[in-house]
Amino acid sequence: MKVLPTVLLALSLVAGAASAAECPALLQGELPRLRSPDSIDLCAQFAGKPLLVVNTASHCGFVGQFAGLEALYQRYKDQGLEVLGVPSNDFRQEDADASETAKVCYVNYGVTFGMTEQQPVRGKDAIPLFRELAAQSRAPRWNFFKYVVGRDGKVIASFSSMTAPDDPKLIAAIEQALASQR
DSSP: OOOOHHHHHHHHHHHHHHHHHHSOGGGOSEEEBTTSSOEEEHHHHHTTSOEEEEEEOTTSTTTTHHHHHHHHHHHHGGGTOEEEEEEOOTTSOSOSOHHHHHIIIIIISOOOSEEBSOOOOSGGGOOHHHHHHHHHSOOOSSTTOEEEEOTTSOEEEEEOTTSOTTOHHHHHHHHHHHHSOO
């Protein structure tokens, strides 16, 4: 039996619309991957998974937290945790040169979790991901603000820059996200 190409196209459009409808508002859209021609499809990569989102800056005093964030990712990635770093210059501490940002993340701190190109994360210019994070919790007040998001795309908890990646409260929120229903 032969299926007409238009029927296949119609079926794929319906499937795409259904999957978009199932994707939480927080994960709608794509972001450019740091120093790559590829984009990160937020829904495809993170829907149904626990997620830690962090706005970062290469020249911030909290930059050492990259090591702790990578350690968290390594500790929990096999249980499904995803981590997304979003460099931002909203607090005037990110390099304009993406290659410098990449060097700090990948070379200096060995980051293996997802990183985007520089994005606005607060105010009217914030990208949709951070507008939704702020709507569900609060806007980042500084670099290395952390959001723990459950499998359902809802913010479980948010943490200030002062909260280290190995803080027991942050770890408890991550473990809560990991334990939530799939």
